[in-house]
Amino acid sequence: MLSKTELSPESLSHVIEQSIDCVKLVDPQGNLLWMNPNGLCAMEIDDFSHMTGREWASLWPEDAQQMIRNALIEASQGSARFEAFCPTAKGAPRWWEVSISPVRSRDGSNAGYISVSRDVSQLHADREAQKVLLAEMRHRLKNSFAMVCAMLRTVARGDAANTAFATEMVGRISALATAQTLFDGDSEVTDLCALLATLVSPFRDSSGPVVEVDCEGVHIVERREADVISLVVGELTVNSTKHGAIGNGGRIALSARFEDANDSNPASHVISWQEISNAKVVATSRSGGQGLSLIERICNARGGRFAIDWQDHGLVATLSLPASAPANT
Template sequence: MTNNELSRQVAGISQLSLAAALDQSVDCVKVIGLDGTVAYVNPNGLCAMEIDAPSDVLGKQWETLWPEAGRPHIASGFATAQAGGVSRFRAHCPTAKGNSRWWDVSVSALRDDTGKLISYLAVSRDVTDAELSRQVLETATRELHHRLRNTYTMISSLIRGFARGDAHNDAFAGQMAERLIAMGRAQALFTSLEVPCSLVELIDALVLPFGSAFCPVATDQVRDMPIARALADTIALVVGELAVNSSKHGAIAHGGAITLSSEDQDGDIVITWHEISNRPVQATSRDGGQGLNLINRIVRLREGAIDLDWQPDGLTARLRFKGGAAA
């Protein structure tokens, strides 16, 4: 069905039928005039907002019904609708009786047959339960991150304590402690389940502690972009595994250099790990080794791809994810 055919069908529906459909909607449906005043609210909307009578809101500025923090969304919503788009936002607004509510709101334009803007349609859905559940989960996640960082610190202290007095073990303990601290820093980048983190900050936290004069690690070619939590976890696992592999068999263990870079290729994020070791590569796999197999499984689960290009003196690993950057 074309848009014109759909428009003709909608035009054939009586105003009475349209009004009945709006009245039966479970969402809070409002028609807002061009001057920003409320021209219509459906009965379920009045109930959801705990408004006793339509006269309590009709003719009032819609933005004045919102707390100060939510009002910029209203102006932005009108501007988006005027330009032909649909604005969506989530904000807090108590009911008329003062009860706390969270709303998912969409604002779009209503136009006449000539395309002239005549009013705005605002649809609000009560998402209080979902928002409160999200906040509880986010608080619990922050607490888990805090405890995890404390655990890393405790393990680092224990490792250093057990190794004290043995020069060989003490050096190893110092290296392990640095890696545990790096893992803690990577976790600290996420203060929210939804807010993305910086790719540069993530990569730096993961690999810079491995760098030394013996094996410099360069990240200045990493292009910064926001990375969603799920993808960042995958990147952390893969880059972490490459670093561990290098610390056992490659440049970190035997000297050399590591360079990381990233770029946006047609909307995909591509991360490159380039490693040159002072010792020639002895083997690209070993019996019982699970690391590289783990990397491949992790990347496939994220609908990504990884290419491992082994050279006589090192490795170039290219990691690609579709639509990697967070919106």
């Protein structure tokens, strides 16, 4: 049984040796000094004497070597973390999550580095499988959009009133399909302004309300952020179609800005929907309505905030969502 009195330098070294992760000591020049037994096993290294003294970066694939050298430079100022591919000594494919921390001498100078590598090959494979599944779902969703549009056109053929309705609905469904294409391929980010413009494009015509989109600078959002934003704008659009400016005439101002982090809040994307309808607001909640409650739950799950300020002829809705990527101005 471990006790505080037994935590000597020798006992701590035994703890490191028994770590299930691959633990390495690297000198200030980036050369490999030591690796724990489980690390040798994970890397399938039979004889460490062939590795000691070699540059650690040189043991990685060529396209990752400069990243390793840069990580050591970064770690000398504090710490570094990355994920990369590196096969074992016997060629087995592996993905590693690596953290690097500096080792300081008594006078505070850099004595080298300790690196801990964890085999995340299965996690990486699961993520890749998920990407393939999501890509297939997006493909099927776009096919479904196309099929619905074709059905609408077929049903409306020969009927002027139905044709007008079908044309309007096809435009809105096409906007949803276009929003999906913003993430085609391997891209996990998109431009927020382009996303907002796409989501409201079916309603920006001469016969409908005036819809203005205004963005300050360039906003890059990740897919998970875009999903929340799309949900919020989509729900506000549905409500406006039923009860507000889109259904009754008026004006909508949709804007986005980036707010830097401060002592109480992280850096955030702030989306504002300001709506003035020709019809007076008669109710701010409706029996059976679940859309706004769902929005609040999803925003809370993402660390965001959603608020509505109801007014006599409309509303001001504000979404504040923590930003994963900084804005480019």
